[in-house]
Amino acid sequence: MAIQPDQQDHTSIYRLATPRLSTRDQPGLRNLDILQFRNFEQTRLVFGPGLNLITGENASGKTSLLEAIYYLGRVRSFRTSGADEPVRYGQPGFRLVGQVATQTGQVVTVGIERGDGRYTVHMGGQNVRRLSDLAGNFPVQIFSSDTVSILNGGPRQRRHMLDWALFHVEQRYRDTWQRYTRSLRQRNAALRAHASRNEVGAWESDLLEAALEIDRCRRAYLEELSPYLDKEIDRLLPDSQLSLVYQQGWPEAGGLADALSAGFEKDRAYGYTRYGPHRADFRLQLDGHPVSAHCSRGQQKAILLGIMLAQVSYQQAISGTAGAFLLDDLTSELDEAHRGRVLTALRELNAQVFVTAIQGESIDLSVWDPGRLFHVEHGVIHEVV
Ligand SMILES: Nc1ncnc2c1ncn2[C@@H]1O[C@H](COP(=O)(O)OP(=O)(O)OP(=O)(O)O)[C@@H](O)[C@H]1O
Numbered sequence: 001m002a003i004q005p006d007q008q009d010h011t012s013i014y015r016l017a018t019p020r021l022s023t024r025d026q027p028g029l030r031n032l033d034i035l036q037f038r039n040f041e042q043t044r045l046v047f048g049p050g051l052n053l054i055t056g057e058n059a060s061g062k063t064s065l066l067e068a069i070y071y072l073g074r075v076r077s078f079r080t081s082g083a084d085e086p087v088r089y090g091q092p093g094f095r096l097v098g099q100v101a102t103q104t105g106q107v108v109t110v111g112i113e114r115g116d117g118r119y120t121v122h123m124g125g126q127n128v129r130r131l132s133d134l135a136g137n138f139p140v141q142i143f144s145s146d147t148v149s150i151l152n153g154g155p156r157q158r159r160h161m162l163d164w165a166l167f168h169v170e171q172r173y174r175d176t177w178q179r180y181t182r183s184l185r186q187r188n189a190a191l192r193a194h195a196s197r198n199e200v201g202a203w204e205s206d207l208l209e210a211a212l213e214i215d216r217c218r219r220a221y222l223e224e225l226s227p228y229l230d231k232e233i234d235r236l237l238p239d240s241q242l243s244l245v246y247q248q249g250w251p252e253a254g255g256l257a258d259a260l261s262a263g264f265e266k267d268r269a270y271g272y273t274r275y276g277p278h279r280a281d282f283r284l285q286l287d288g289h290p291v292s293a294h295c296s297r298g299q300q301k302a303i304l305l306g307i308m309l310a311q312v313s314y315q316q317a318i319s320g321t322a323g324a325f326l327l328d329d330l331t332s333e334l335d336e337a338h339r340g341r342v343l344t345a346l347r348e349l350n351a352q353v354f355v356t357a358i359q360g361e362s363i364d365l366s367v368w369d370p371g372r373l374f375h376v377e378h379g380v381i382h383e384v385v
Pocket residue numbers: 037038039040056057058059060061062063064065085086087088089329358
């Protein structure tokens with residue numbers, strides 16, 4: 001069935017009365033309707049609040065299901081560059097609608113529709129214009145074979161990891177971040193228009209104020225994350241010390257205002273602003289050695305999981321919800337000992353967990369109450385009771 005936006009009345013889906021949860025209910029994704037996403041035609045799934053184990057052969061649709069769940073929280077994929085749309089081949093668009101139980105005991109309906117070359121996002125019956133507004137309701141993390149590129153790739157993914165975490169724990173960060181992005185766009189446009197130093201300077205007071213606030217928030221966050229990180233690294237890589245060094249995005253000596261002034265001519269020649277929190281990064285060392293050059297792939301996975309678990313744990317402490325944690329192809333990505341430690345950590349955090357595996361025997365569902373098992377075959381999913 002194709003999506004035909006003008007023939008389907010979605011209003012009723014988004015305007016569902018908001019049911020109240022009993023206190024026993026945990027936050028998380030309750031159910032998900034998938035329409036024309038990757039190899040799924042149409043399916044409705046009801047998830048458990050604890051572990052949801054998804055098994056199936058290669059190419060059955062396991063990663064695609066995690067991708068659909070991730071989309072609901074972030075309106076982007078974890079595996080495409082943007083060129084490869086997850087719309088089912090031959091269809092004009094896809095639709096995902098999920099009900100998310102929040103930590104305040106409400107159930108919010110979140111819907112994402114892709115069609116006519118654009119996204120429409122609804123939350124609780126309202127159109128969502130800023131994606132950061134989605135962040136508070138359905139925090140979602142993914143760990144898959146590609147995720148270690150966060151450690152080895154360019155700084156953009158590391159910054160994104162930091163900012164996304166801050167969206168969940170610091171309300172005003174979203175506004176500040178949006179203010180900064182806007183000022184930066186304006187300054188860059190002025191640079192490209194070869195504006196004078198004075199004209200470009202006119203955009204800088206707002207930019208500087210937001211930049212320093214972003215920097216303060218990031219530093220405070222990393223400082224507060226530190227004991228959580230120590231705990232998770234100790235769990236996953238006992239006997240090793242991880243150090244994380246934040247780089248603010250402009251020279252340590254002197255302030256950002258000086259860096260912008262001194263770098264003006266070059267900025268104008270390049271057509272963009274070379275200094276600021278949009279160029280921030282963090283460097284990681286394990287026992288004094290740079291992680292990307294020195295650590296094995298297994299150690300890198302453990303470090304990344306340690307950071308993610310620490311973020312979830314801190315977010316849980318601040319906001320009361322651990323959110324959803326997606327682990328793709330868990331049995332081939334991690335050895336048994338690490339698998340056990342990660343799942344134990346997630347159980348302690350009361351996180352909702354989605355795990356995919358070709359075969360599920362090696363994952364003990366019995367310790368999760370109630371764990372749920374799903375099996376996928378050629379884009380068709382059944383719950384195994
Ligand atoms: N846009 C699309 N439309 C339809 N099918 C697609 C689309 N994109 C990918 N597929 C197909 O969906 C199928 C499921 O892919 P997916 O990556 O979810 O499988 P998987 O179960 O995770 O497999 P593996 O165990 O190999 O990781 C594949 O056959 C893939 O070619």
